[in-house]
Amino acid sequence: xxxxxxxxxxxxxxxxxxxxxxxxxxxxxxxxxxxxxxxxxxxxxxxxxxxxxxxxxxxxxxxxxxxxxxxxxxxxxxxxxxxxxxxxxxxxxxxxxxxxxxxxxxxxxxxxxxxxxxxxxxxxxxxxxxxxxxxxxxxxxxxxxxxxxxxxxxxxxxxxxxxxxxxxxxxxxxxxxxxxxxxxxxxxxxxxxxxxxxxxxxxxxxxxxxxxxxxxxxxxxxxxxxxxxxxxxxxxxxxxxxxxxxxxxxxxxxxxxxxxxxxxxxxxxxxxxxxxxxxxxxxxxxxxxxxxxxxxxxxxxxxxxxxx
Numbered sequence: 001x002x003x004x005x006x007x008x009x010x011x012x013x014x015x016x017x018x019x020x021x022x023x024x025x026x027x028x029x030x031x032x033x034x035x036x037x038x039x040x041x042x043x044x045x046x047x048x049x050x051x052x053x054x055x056x057x058x059x060x061x062x063x064x065x066x067x068x069x070x071x072x073x074x075x076x077x078x079x080x081x082x083x084x085x086x087x088x089x090x091x092x093x094x095x096x097x098x099x100x101x102x103x104x105x106x107x108x109x110x111x112x113x114x115x116x117x118x119x120x121x122x123x124x125x126x127x128x129x130x131x132x133x134x135x136x137x138x139x140x141x142x143x144x145x146x147x148x149x150x151x152x153x154x155x156x157x158x159x160x161x162x163x164x165x166x167x168x169x170x171x172x173x174x175x176x177x178x179x180x181x182x183x184x185x186x187x188x189x190x191x192x193x194x195x196x197x198x199x200x201x202x203x204x205x206x207x208x209x210x211x212x213x214x215x216x217x218x219x220x221x222x223x224x225x226x227x228x229x230x231x232x233x234x235x236x237x238x239x240x241x242x243x244x245x246x247x248x249x250x251x252x253x254x255x256x257x258x259x260x261x262x263x264x265x266x267x268x269x270x271x272x273x274x275x276x277x278x279x280x281x282x283x284x285x286x287x288x289x290x291x292x293x294x295x296x297x298x299x300x301x302x303x304x305x306x307x308x
Contacts, residue, residue: 001029001059001102001226008033008057010042010091011064015171016106016164019219020061027223033057043086052098060095060103061222062088062144068178070133070203070271077136084140092147096157103159104226105148106218107141107234109211109275110134111163119278122163122234131272145234152232161234162225165277169215169296170303182212182297185249186304189256199261200253203268206246211276213239214296217289224287238277239289245270255297 001007007024011017012034024032033055041047042064066083073080088105095103112120113128130138148159168182176187185202192200221237229235243251249262282288291299 003028004031005029005058006031006033006055007059007061008055009061009063010087011062013171014063014065014067015169015173015215016167016218017061017063018171019169019215020063020222023216023219023223042090043083045086045090048090048094049097052094052100056098057095058101059226060091060100061226062091062103062105064091065106066140067137067173067180069180069184070269072178073134073137074269079136080134081136081140084137085143088140088144088147092144092151092159095159096151096155101158102226103148103157104222105144105159105161106222107145107161107163108138109163109165109236109238109277110138110272111142111145112275114272118274119240119276120236121278122236122281125234133269133271149232149234158230160225160229160231162222162237163234163277164218164221165211165213165238165275167213167215167218169300172215172300174304174307181210181245181248182252182300185252186256186297186301189253189258190301190304192260193256193258197260199263200249200258201263201265202245202249203265204245204270205266206249206264207244208270208272209242209244209274209276210248211238211240211242212248212293212296213237213289214291214299217291220290221282221287224285225282228285228287235281236277236279237282237287238279240277240279240283241293242274242276243293251294251297255294255301
C-alpha cells in the first residue's frame, strides 16, 4: 500500500475497524474511507455495489460484522448468520467487481470445531462440529473466508483472511446484553464497585479457557498481513496465550478495584472448553503481539471510564 492509496475500512466505527483506522493514520496513510451503517447498508447488495463503483478503493479491510456475546448469539442465531453472510458476500463480490488490489477479511477463532485439538491450527477448520452457542456467527465467518479463498482460486483475486482470538479494547461494546466477556466483566465489576455490591456473578463454571488480544495489536497484524501475506489460506493472528474465565475475572476485579466476592452461575453455558490458536504461521513471518493482558485490561478500563 502507498501512503496515498484509497483504503476502505468496512466497519470503521466499530472496535476493530476503528483500531485499523488508527493504525493506518499512525503509519501516515492519508486517504482512509469509512461509512457508517446509516450511510451505507452493507447487507444491501445494490448499495454496496454502487458504493464500490463510485469510490473505487484500492484496498479494503473487511472488519464489519454483526457481533455479540454468548447470550445474544444464543438468542439470535438467524440474525447473526444472515447479517454476516450478507455483509461478507456483498463486500467481497463488490471488491472483486471494482478490481480492488487487495482485500483483508477479518474472521474469528470461533470458526474452529468445539472439540478442536489445542492449539488450533489453520488446517483444523471444518474437522468437526462447531460450538452450538455461536454456530450462526461462526458459519457466517467461515463463509467469508471461503469466499475469499474461492475468489482467489477462480478469479485470481488477492483476498486474504485473518482469524483473531477474542478481541477487546477501545470502542468495545459494553452493553450488558450484547457485550463480549471482557467488556461484560468490566461493566459488571465497575457497577458493583460504584453501588457497593457484595458480589459479582459470572456465567458458567469459570473453567473455559480463552485467548485474548488487545484490539490495537490485531490492527497492527492486519496492516502487516496486507503488506506481507498473499496466501489464499486463512491465517491465525493471536497472542498464543490463554487464560480461564475465572482467572480473567480475578484480573478484571483487580484492575477495577472491586473488593467483593465472585459467584459462578453454573446454570449458564461455558461455550467451547478451550480456544487457543496456533500462531506459529504469523510468528514465522515476523509478527507478534506487543500488549500484555494486564496492560490491555488497564487501557480498556481507563477508556471505559472516559465514556462513563
